[in-house]
Amino acid sequence: xxxxxxxxxxxxxxxxxxxxxxxxxxxxxxxxxxxxxxxxx
Amino acid sequence: xxxxxxxxxxxxxxxxxxxxxxxxxxxxxxxxxxxxxxxxxxxxxxxxxxxxxxxxxxxxxxxxxxxxxxxxxxxxxxxxxxxxxxxxxxxxxxxxxxxxxxxxxxxxxxxxxxxxxxxxxxxxxxxxxxxxxxxxxxxxxxxxxxxxxxxxxxxxxxxxxxxxxxxxxxxxxxxxxxxxxxxxxxxxxxxxxxxxxxxxxxxxxxxxxxxxxxxxxxxxxxxxxxxxxxxxxxxx
Numbered sequence: 001x002x003x004x005x006x007x008x009x010x011x012x013x014x015x016x017x018x019x020x021x022x023x024x025x026x027x028x029x030x031x032x033x034x035x036x037x038x039x040x041x
Numbered sequence: 042x043x044x045x046x047x048x049x050x051x052x053x054x055x056x057x058x059x060x061x062x063x064x065x066x067x068x069x070x071x072x073x074x075x076x077x078x079x080x081x082x083x084x085x086x087x088x089x090x091x092x093x094x095x096x097x098x099x100x101x102x103x104x105x106x107x108x109x110x111x112x113x114x115x116x117x118x119x120x121x122x123x124x125x126x127x128x129x130x131x132x133x134x135x136x137x138x139x140x141x142x143x144x145x146x147x148x149x150x151x152x153x154x155x156x157x158x159x160x161x162x163x164x165x166x167x168x169x170x171x172x173x174x175x176x177x178x179x180x181x182x183x184x185x186x187x188x189x190x191x192x193x194x195x196x197x198x199x200x201x202x203x204x205x206x207x208x209x210x211x212x213x214x215x216x217x218x219x220x221x222x223x224x225x226x227x228x229x230x231x232x233x234x235x236x237x238x239x240x241x242x243x244x245x246x247x248x249x250x251x252x253x254x255x256x257x258x259x260x261x262x263x264x265x266x267x268x269x270x271x272x273x274x275x276x277x
Contacts, residue, residue: 008090009096010095010096010161012157013158016157020153024149024150028143032263032270036270039269
């Protein structure tokens with residue numbers, strides 16, 4: 001398991017890419033849901 | 042007017058598109074989650090370690106689909122903008138506005154993941170290479186489009202001004218795509234093309250396509266929800 005997270009020494013690059021991408025998409029979803037709630041009221 | 046023609050214009054009205062978009066968005070969101078789960082599983086667990094790049098190459102499963110989306114969304118956005126200018130349909134401008142933030146986001150993701158991939162493979166996070174520079178210009182075009190629209194109070198005028206910017210900016214998309222051929226770039230050429238078989242292992246290719254489809258479904262779902270917000274906000 002720790003071998004998987006180590007990514008052969010490239011952990012920062014690989015997880016930095018996946019983590020930031022996931023965070024960006026999650027933030028966009030939260031913002032658009034919030035806008036949607038506000039637009040309806 | 043033919044029956045089919047009338048039907049298209051029927052859905053070109055924001056009032057009729059609003060409930061349709063609301064019905065379609067959840068289906069695309071579910072498809073995005075399922076495809077992303079499959080793509081991540083193939084990309085992180087099934088696809089073998091690359092002989093040259095080791096595990097660092099796994100960035101490809103995000104980087105390439107995000108870069109495709111960044112260009113594709115721009116073309117679709119400019120297409121909607123052009124339709125709005127040609128037919129003066131209100132929904133077209135709304136669709137263009139709804140696509141821009143998601144397009145900008147995918148452009149940022151392509152640049153960010155490319156930077157994190159460049160460091161271990163090229164030895165640098167950034168270089169003023171033709172591909173990287175033109176992709177950065179794409180990000181500025183998206184941001185310029187959004188800023189221009191935000192600066193104009195009348196939404197119909199904002200749509201027209203934004204449409205012009207979007208259409209002029211479309212010239213940048215072929216420049217990004219062909220930059221690796223036209224100039225001597227550090228960035229590698231296309232690994233996938235319509236004319237030849239992919240130059241990579243089948244599982245790597247499958248992971249990339251699954252992630253591309255997931256991003257596609259995600260972009261459609263978010264755009265549909267956002268266009269509903271725009272329709273409601275404009276009181277249409």
